[in-house]
Amino acid sequence: MSGSGLRLKALTEKIRETLDKLSSRTAIKFAVYASAVIIFFALILLPPIIGIVIKWDNIQFILDQPPLVDRALGAIQNSFIIALIVAALDLIAGIPMAWLIARGKSRWLSAIDTLADIPFIIPTTALGYSLLLFWSDSGGVSALFGSSLVSTGWLLVMLLHFTFSFPVVVRTLVGALLDYKVEFERASRTLGAAPFTAMRTVTFPVLRPAMISAFILAFARSISETGATIVVAGVFENGPVFIQNMKTEFAVANPALYNGAIVFASFILITISLLIFVAIRLIGPKLRLPLKRVRPVTERKLSYKKAEKSRNTITLIVFFVLILSPSLFVALPAFQAIFTPSFSNAITGSDIWGGYWQSLLLSYGLGATVTIINIIIGLPTAIIIARKKMGKFMSSVFDLLVNVPLVVPSIALGVSLGIFWKASFALPDIMLLIFAHLAITYPYFVRSMSAALERISPDMEEAARTLGAKPLGVFRTIVFPLTKYSMLSGAIMVFTRSVSETGATLAVTSNLQTAPVLLVNWIKQAVPASRLDIALAAGFLILLSFIILLALRLVVGREEKY
């Protein structure tokens, strides 16, 4: 090794040592945690709330127009009905799927496991378009029936929401099932319970917290999703679509009314979401179904090979027909497009495609930036939550607050963020974009990281301390290696969420086009794009996202070994 290399090594060693030493100072530890909390409030939680408060007076303009109020309330009602139904359906379909993945023995399972993530890596807008083509367009399954099978509207919205929240539910449940101590189930079997009975009376109740969070995640995702919903909604309106329509109808013509409508709709959506959220959190764990009667004969019938086989078959059919095929359908015309001028235009970046590659670059750059910032500001927060650094009560309040951005409709979040930062600080659009994406993705990283930290026993950290490691050293040598994989999955969620985010992006900026925004414009024919163009654009987006994620996974190593 060269002399300068050695010197560099010595220098990094020195820096590391100094940082380690600094990290054991109480004042510095306090400063790190305090700044994490301050950043959370200043950057993530308060801006959207203040944004709403600033324009509160505008609410009068919409209240003066009762038909518009009715329209808003109807849309919001639609949002909640769909979210509740979708979350319930996701659980019903997701539980057997997660069970199959976590417990099955077939060697195809890892393939199915990976496939289950597909809707997650497809930008929601592309997903929406894919579903539109599949269910509704004359080239999709409708061709088999002669007429449009599912036309745009509430049913298609519901199918869409079911599809994109399904992976979240399956991921959460598979994780919980893998962590679950099978001993409980075995104990139940030895006490005379048939497999189905054991599952119903022991495994599910023990896993209830995971089911509750899966439900909440699916619910929140459905409430807040905007980009894809716009694509498939047609004339149907839910909350986010209503807000978007207000923008197109009044943003220029009547800004005061537009602001009023947005404040009105956002306020109701956020408040009710939070109430439902808190209610599920509070009531869920207390909901103990007393074990009254067991029907040994029926439950036994449900337990054995045949029943299990048909359950698995139905699960897989549902997955392939309702989730996977519609999600990937958009890729079909993309193959066809390879032999058309669209493809050469795309490759050379000519015609409308110049903007496409720019927007892709912007999306990925934005995703990477947001991911890195999230890791930096989210880690201390995750530690605060997992290790209850603020005391038991305050830490759990903090924990709850971190989830707030999850339930805020992304378009509403974007609008109120726009109001706040533009009105008060005149920030450039790119900063607004970063802040909006940061707020939306923040809970994902903190959630998965704090869950991972909770699984590490504090004993291990204490052991390292007694062996002479400074706090930062403990993190570097013990905590990081043990949570590497969770950090990766947190980062992947942040990245994919940012790349696919549409609603907030639409709301905060009109001159910066991320890939999903551009796709919406193409689909809405704001730009003369052919169907093949659109399919190809969505195809590239899916393919690139997939490659990036795969590369990330390979770099970090596939499995958590501990």
Next chain:
Amino acid sequence: MPEVRIVNVSKKFGNIVALDNINLTIRDQEYFSLLGPSGCGKTTLLRLIAGLIDPDSGEIYIGNRLVNDVPPEDRDIGFVFQTFALFPHMTAWDNVTYGPKVKGFDMAEATTIGHEVLEMVKLHERLDAYPNELSGGMMQRIAVARALAAGAKLLLLDEALGQLDAKVRNEIRYEIRKMAKDLNLTGIHVTHDQSEAMAISDRIAVMKRGRILQVGTPQELYMKPESIFVAHFIGESNFIEGYVSSKNNGNSVVEIREGLKIQASNGAVAEGKQAVLCVRPETLTVEKSVKKASNTVQGTVERITFEGPNMRYEIRLENDALIVAIKSSMSGGWFSIGEKVAVVFPVANTHVFAYPEGSSLKEEISVGSR
């Protein structure tokens, strides 16, 4: 009713042979222990009996019924897990009455059974508590009560006392045995603690590396170990290496150094073969005299440990082997370090085994799994 019969059972996990052609019969109403170091296959065997895992080959009978294809819930067993596996979302009472409920008994019946078994484990307080609010001893009792309430005829305990502290463990182990006896149950108790197995078992199977080395009553295993490992694992033994020089009347004479010969009670090892002498410390007689006597080896006291009831002497013999001899501390006439003594080997209690083929004595008595 439930006699348990294991016939030619083998089980592999990947490349690791967990059980290697096991044959074993556990008698009806017997309290039986599977004893061995960790990794010997004892828990695997217990789980096979419970139906929690399936054998690769062989048959398992419970009360003359072939149960290979019978799921665990239909085997009429009670299983007490090492971690207790109390359902965390149910109170102690709900845990105990779980078995009767899932078997479809009506509420009144389940309640009666619940009270009966709680009576047996002498636990009636804190029934509304959740498992994480109970002490280790209480969780243990609940776990046993739960297994009994399910109507078990066969009680299977997997290191069930391992998580308790020594005092509680000693108390509970006799209670469990007594309950099994009172209820006419067959009990199979897995443990790595030989004193626990010795204290409570009618019979014990000593296992090592997937095989059963010896089955017998605690007395048989202690007095007549059939292998070096059993002699080592049950109680304490001295091992001295040598050659079988001659045989007479079924006894063997083992030469442990040129001209230094000791007579041992059995003669399973052929003349001229390398052998290991095995003798328990408390059977040795240690004397002050230096005069030559039969079956006596001279030695020097190297270390003395006062153990209360006993004095423990570590003695370096003429052939350089270090042995342990135990004398009652009440007998008087204590020795001191460096003192020359004569150690008398009792013929009846000195056993001879063939030197382990293809390995070493150290390897043979190691309790590591592989």
